[in-house]
Amino acid sequence: QVQLVESGGGLVQAGGSLRLSCAASGRTFGSYRMAWFRQAPGKEREFVAAISWSSINTYYADSVKGRFTISRDNAKNTVSLQMNSLKPEDTAIYYCAAARAGTVVKRNDYDYWGQGTQVTVSS
Secondary structure (H helix, E strand, O other): OOEEEEEOOEEEEOOOOEEEEEEEEOOOHHHOEEEEEEEOOOOOOEEEEEEOOOOOOEEEOOOOOOOEEEEEEOOOOEEEEEEOOOOHHHOEEEEEEEEOOOOOOOHHHOOEEOOOEEEEEEO
16 A cells, blocks of 8 residues: 655746655555656646656656656655746646556556645746
């Protein structure tokens, strides 16, 4: 069992930066692939970024590539998302998720989810 709690959301102007964090409970955190998804009002929840258990592999949606960076610290049971050059279209609730296996970008393949943190980017 893994419990996930996100933090770090807020209101920022376009071009600004935010850093989201996700704290995980459970001794098996290091064995999970971790990811960030987001959901804007009236839209489906979409994949943003993911990182393998070893941090060797990272994956990004095309819309955030070059602007967002995902990282993890298995000793501290945390995963982070550094978001730079934010745009109004990045406005959404951001969710942390954990998966043992399955497709990286497929939300149904993730086993555990946090409650989400709101990110609002003003123009």
